[in-house]
Amino acid sequence: MNVNQAITNYIDTQTIMPQFYVGDALELLQQFPDDCIDCCITSPPYWNKRQYANGGIGLEADYNKYIKNLVHVFMQVYRVLKPTGSFWLNIGDTYYQKSLLNIPWRVAIALTEKGWILRNTIIWNKVKGGLDNTNDRLRNVYEPMFHFVKQEKQYYYDVDSIRNTPKSTKVVNGAVVSATGVTGVRYKRKIELSTELTDEQKQNALAALDEMLKQVQNGEVSDFRMVIKGAQRTTHSDSERISGRARELHEKGFYFLKYNPKGSKPGDIWDIIPEDTQGRTSHFAPYPADLCRTPIILTCPENGIVLDPFVGTGTSCLVAMEYKRKSIGIDISDEYIFIARERCGQPGNEQFSLSV
Numbered sequence: 001m002n003v004n005q006a007i008t009n010y011i012d013t014q015t016i017m018p019q020f021y022v023g024d025a026l027e028l029l030q031q032f033p034d035d036c037i038d039c040c041i042t043s044p045p046y047w048n049k050r051q052y053a054n055g056g057i058g059l060e061a062d063y064n065k066y067i068k069n070l071v072h073v074f075m076q077v078y079r080v081l082k083p084t085g086s087f088w089l090n091i092g093d094t095y096y097q098k099s100l101l102n103i104p105w106r107v108a109i110a111l112t113e114k115g116w117i118l119r120n121t122i123i124w125n126k127v128k129g130g131l132d133n134t135n136d137r138l139r140n141v142y143e144p145m146f147h148f149v150k151q152e153k154q155y156y157y158d159v160d161s162i163r164n165t166p167k168s169t170k171v172v173n174g175a176v177v178s179a180t181g182v183t184g185v186r187y188k189r190k191i192e193l194s195t196e197l198t199d200e201q202k203q204n205a206l207a208a209l210d211e212m213l214k215q216v217q218n219g220e221v222s223d224f225r226m227v228i229k230g231a232q233r234t235t236h237s238d239s240e241r242i243s244g245r246a247r248e249l250h251e252k253g254f255y256f257l258k259y260n261p262k263g264s265k266p267g268d269i270w271d272i273i274p275e276d277t278q279g280r281t282s283h284f285a286p287y288p289a290d291l292c293r294t295p296i297i298l299t300c301p302e303n304g305i306v307l308d309p310f311v312g313t314g315t316s317c318l319v320a321m322e323y324k325r326k327s328i329g330i331d332i333s334d335e336y337i338f339i340a341r342e343r344c345g346q347p348g349n350e351q352f353s354l355s356v
């Protein structure tokens with residue numbers, strides 16, 4: 001069975017067992033059908049840093065050639081990704097002749113120039129970095145993770161699936177207290193003492209504040225801020241021409257910023273300690289399962305397909321399985337694919353591992 005046929009069959013199956021391929025990512029991806037993958041997440045080899053089992057990308061003498069090779073692979077990812085799909089790229093930098101090369105950003109720029117849309121640059125803060133004996137620069141404790149999409153709108157993005165659980169409101173001495181301690185008492189005083197609001201505006205502001213506190217109590221709003229004319233700056237721009245909020249402030253004398261009752265979105269700095277827990281001796285750079293969780297839940301629907309063209313020991317596929325997504329992993333090293341298969345509960349199972 002050829003690769004194209006194997007992938008087509010896999011799309012039609014109900015199994016979430018990952019499918020693994022041993023071989024060169026570019027050569028294999030070229031055989032995939034168009035528009036068949038929901039989410040690609042990967043971490044390619046660093047340039048000029050590590051020796052993996054079977055050579056491959058990262059060993060180029062010139063980093064420009066390395067970037068070119070990666071771009072070729074990721075343009076195949078573009079082709080095989082559905083229009084609604086997402087591509088998450090974690091990539092590390094390298095020092096060369098004392099200077100950081102800015103490799104992650106060079107790759108990201110090259111990809112946007114080829115049509116990818118960059119939605120976020122996430123800083124993966126490793127919290128505790130590796131050993132560093134240099135005494136002329138700081139420790140390196142972060143790596144970027146880029147989130148790319150193919151189209152500006154309507155890519156799959158289940159934002160509610162990753163919201164932080166909202167903190168609940170309390171009632172203290174008969175007064176509603178929001179998660180961040182807002183009771184309305186200070187806002188009420190500011191309105192009453194305001195020299196900028198008319199009497200009518202004050203009455204309307206007090207009534208609106210009461211209504212907002214009721215909504216907090218009912219759980220319709222988890223928290224809020226009230227901006228009152230003359231009391232604080234507007235949150236965006238004071239220019240009425242460009243800010244609707246500034247206009248609202250001018251006309252009504254106040255406005256509210258409401259927090260989503262479903263909870264806030266995570267930000268773009270993620271604190272994740274690297275995993276060294278599996279006691280693996282043969283592979284140098286597995287990424288932590290926690291790094292793939294948010295991307296997979298957020299941008300791959302259940303039963304959708306996750307792809308990792310540099311799957312190494314299979315972390316992306318393991319997490320995909322955990323969340324009931326299908327997955328396809330490619331690696332040039334049969335040794336790593338063997339480990340990946342074992343981790344995903346396929347020891348010695350040749351059925352899903354095609355050697356090309």
Ligand SMILES: C[S@@+](CC[C@H](N)C(=O)[O-])C[C@H]1O[C@@H](n2cnc3c(N)ncnc32)[C@H](O)[C@@H]1O
Binds near residue numbers: 023043058283316
């Ligand atoms: C940073 S590691 C990936 C680690 C992986 N995220 C994990 O959790 O184990 C990069 C992988 O890319 C593989 N690789 C290098 N060149 C390749 C190529 N041309 N095609 C496919 N895989 C390649 C290496 O064998 C290595 O396993």
